[in-house]
Amino acid sequence: MTTNPYLYALLWVLITVAFIITSSFLMGTLARFIAKLAGASERKQANTFTGYVFASPWIVGFCIFVIFPMGLSLYWSFTNYRIASAQPLQWLGLQNYSRLLLEDKGFRASIVNTLFLTVIGLPLQMAVALLLAVMLNQKTRGERVFRMAFYLPVVLGFNTAVLLCWRMMLNTGTGIINQIIRASIRIFPPLGYLNRAVIMVVEIINAFFLGISNGNFTLLNNLIATGFPAANRVPSWVESPLWSKMSVVLLMVWGCGTMMLIFLAGLKNIPTEMLEAAEVDGANPWMRFWRISFPLLSPYIFYNLVVGLIASMQIFEPIWVLYRDNQPLAPSAQSMVYYLWQSTFSHMEIGYGSAISWLILIIILIVTVVQFRLQNRWVTYELY
Secondary structure (H helix, E strand, O other), X not given: OOOOXXXXXXXXXXXXXXXXXXXXXXXXXXXXXXXXXXXXXXXXXXHHHHHHHHHHHHHHHHHHHHHHHHHHXXXXXXXXXXXXXXXXXXXXXXXHHHHHHHHOHXXXXXXXXXXXXXXXXXXXXHHHHHHHHHHHOOOOOOHHHHHHHHHHHHHHOOOHHHHHHHHHHOOXXXXXXXXXXXXXXXXXXXXXXXXXXXXXXXXXXXHHHHXXXXXXXXXXXXXXXXXXXXXXXXXXXXXXXXXXXXXXXXXXXXXXXXXXXXXXXXXXXXXXXXXXXXXXXXXXXXHHHHHHHHHHOHHHHHHHHHHHHHHHOOOOHHHHHHHOOOOOOHHHOOOHHHHHHHHHXXXXXXXXXXXXXXXXXXXXXXXXXXXXXXXXXXXXXXXX
């Protein structure tokens, strides 16, 4: 084997190309043989061969990079497989799953944290996306510029550089977000009462979820007993367990551009005749939205709800960047997928991590099936 890295890379490229060509030809031949056994004509056999030759790179890649790893993961979830362990692989049966559900307090805490992001974060994300869509649906000057600005966070994504910028902006003392809050209160002092009220509500809600996680509601009782926060308080975004999940929620809301575009497409699809008729009948803008636009948006709300729930239950990047080097604070924010990463790649428990991944998959499947079962009760398709 050559030691030249360029020749080594070229060799692997040639091997990959040869593998793709060979596998495509073999799959096409197999498909044509099956078609021949089924009694297909020569023309149908030729078409089958051609179709599978061109489709086989994706099919083979799907089998190699999806089906095969999923099979290994399912097998490992029933074993004690550890990368750094010298012990032989042992079959444990359902021990990993029973440990997850009955013994692992960290995993239960991650479920509660994920529930917070789903119950609190997702509705806020959808509400802001709908608000932006309604605003952008108005005929205003610079409409395209605003659309680009609101969709830009989706283009930037949750990459490390962007999240590190957010980490600096969320700093309690020097972060620009708290600086803006302080400046706004100085300019308009009544905003201070609103800021303190928001801090109180957020901290009580977070203390309640933390109490569910650790089974101790002392922090919640102390917050209620303390009452209204001090006048100089600002959110402790990335310094307090009472705000760690809200920082992630803020990032979820910031990245609502895709939902906004879907809602905007739904608003554009509403027949203008219905809105004009309601206006003639004396309906104000709020009544037109609540009585006409909102019910007709139910298919788009359902789509955003399904996709948003799946995304919120798999959120990882913001938590990893914001809290990966702050282990005392990380448990208050870690999601199920973050706990999966920690168990698999930090503790090197591949078998246990595989069990976590399959349990997350089952939870997502159950939630998605329930949503589709309930859609007939509130989603309206007939008017389209």
